[in-house]
Each structure stands twice: as structure tokens, then as C-alpha cells.
Amino acid sequence: MMQSMELFFAPSSPYVRKVMACAIELGVEDKIVCLPSAANPIKRDTRIAAFNPLAKVPAAKLDDGTLLFDSRVICEYLNDAAGGTLVPSGAERWRVLTEQALGDGLLDAALLARYEETSRAPDQRSEVWRASQMTKIDAALDHMEETVEIFGSEVTIGCLTIASSLGYLDFRFSGVDWRSSRPKLASWYADFILRPSMSRTAPHE
Numbered sequence: 094m095m096q097s098m099e100l101f102f103a104p105s106s107p108y109v110r111k112v113m114a115c116a117i118e119l120g121v122e123d124k125i126v127c128l129p130s131a132a133n134p135i136k137r138d139t140r141i142a143a144f145n146p147l148a149k150v151p152a153a154k155l156d157d158g159t160l161l162f163d164s165r166v167i168c169e170y171l172n173d174a175a176g177g178t179l180v181p182s183g184a185e186r187w188r189v190l191t192e193q194a195l196g197d198g199l200l201d202a203a204l205l206a207r208y209e210e211t212s213r214a215p216d217q218r219s220e221v222w223r224a225s226q227m228t229k230i231d232a233a234l235d236h237m238e239e240t241v242e243i244f245g246s247e248v249t250i251g252c253l254t255i256a257s258s259l260g261y262l263d264f265r266f267s268g269v270d271w272r273s274s275r276p277k278l279a280s281w282y283a284d285f286i287l288r289p290s291m292s293r294t295a296p297h298e
């Protein structure tokens with residue numbers, strides 16, 4: 094019998110979204126008790142720190158007291174506990190985990206660019222820093238366009254992460270037109286976000 098978990102949650106976090114989307118895909122959403130949080134790179138949320146010394150979300154605690162973080166670990170835990178196939182074994186595993194790393198890497202760059210604006214005083218902000226993060230995002234999107242026929246052919250932690258990263262761009266970087274030069278990715282995403290795991294986890298404040 095699968096243990097329940099307490100999860101520090103934020104409706105705007107794309108990493109939390111990965112966890113919730115996995116839980117919905119696996120049919121185990123009812124095992125998760127969401128706790129409110131206010132993760133911030135400068136104002137440390139000590140409630141989250143009780144589960145994760147890095148004070149980042151998602152962070153989880155199982156019934157038996159086991160602590161789990163970050164999103165990659167919690168998603169893989171849910172998949173294992175539910176006997177799912179979101180994280181395949183064998184040769185496919187490495188491809189799918191690399192797809193997850195691509196989506197997470199896009200998000201890491203996006204958050205670094207955003208924190209530059211939201212957490213630094215205007216005179217401390219670096220345009221070069223922001224532009225460098227946007228270059229990573231652009232290159233990640235190009236790679237997604239080249240590989241969408243492969244990662245988009247089944248539901249895995251790879252494409253759930255990639256979809257969460259695209260959703261985050263629309264949410265926080267609405268001025269970035271990632272679609273017009275990437276028609277295959279745009280078309281896959283338009284279909285994929287209709288899945289309940291995506292539509293029910295759309296980011297909001």
C-alpha cells in the first residue's frame with residue numbers, strides 16, 4: 094500500500110507542477126496533502142527548510158518520515174510506488190531522463206533570469222546575465238523542436254517536464270514567442286496541454 098506524502102506546494106512553480114502532473118497521470122493524486130509555501134531565494138521559508146535544507150519546492154515527507162526532494166526524486170518515487178511507466182527502465186530510461194534534464198535546464202535558466210529581475214535591486218541587475226540565460230532557453234527550445242517526434246510519442250517524465258517548462262514560459266515570459274519558428278513543438282504542446290494532468294495544473298499566482 095502506497096504511503097501518503099505531505100508536499101510543500103506552490104501553484105506557480107513548474108517543478109511542483111511536474112510532481113502534481115505525475116501524480117495525476119499515475120492516479121495517485123489523493124495520496125498527496127499539499128502544504129502552503131512561499132519559496133524565495135532570498136527570504137528563506139523555514140517551513141520548507143524542515144523538509145529540504147535548500148528551502149526549495151517541491152519538498153515532501155512520507156508517512157514514515159522519509160524526506161524527498163527535489164522534483165526529479167519525488168516524481169521517480171511516485172512512479173515507483175504506483176508501479177508506473179513514466180520513468181522507463183532499460184535503454185529508454187537514459188533518453189527520457191535526458192529529456193527531463195532538458196526541460197529542467199530550461200526552467201533553471203528561466204528562474205535565474207526571473208530572479209535577476211525580482212530579487213535584485215535595479216542597479217544590481219545584469220543585462221548580460223539575462224541575455225545569457227535567454228540564449229540557453231532558445232537553444233533548449235531548438236533542441237525540443239528537433240526531437241519532439243521522439244519525446245512526444247508517449248507520456249513520460251521527459252515530456253511532462255518539457256510541457257511544464259513551456260507552460261512556465263507562457264506564464265512568466267509571455268513576450269517570448271517560442272512558437273512561430275518551432276511549429277512541430279507548438280503543435281505537440283497544443284495537444285498535450287489538453288491532458289487532465291496539464292490542464293488541471295496550469296500555473297497561477
Ligand SMILES: N[C@@H](CCC(=O)N[C@@H](CS)C(=O)NCC(=O)O)C(=O)O
Pocket residue numbers: 105106107108109132133134135147148149150151163164165197204
Ligand atoms: N531542481 C529543483 C528546483 C526547485 C526550485 O528551484 N524551486 C523554486 C520554485 S519554482 C524554489 O523553490 N525557489 C526558491 C529558491 O531558489 O530558494 C527541483 O527540480 O525541484
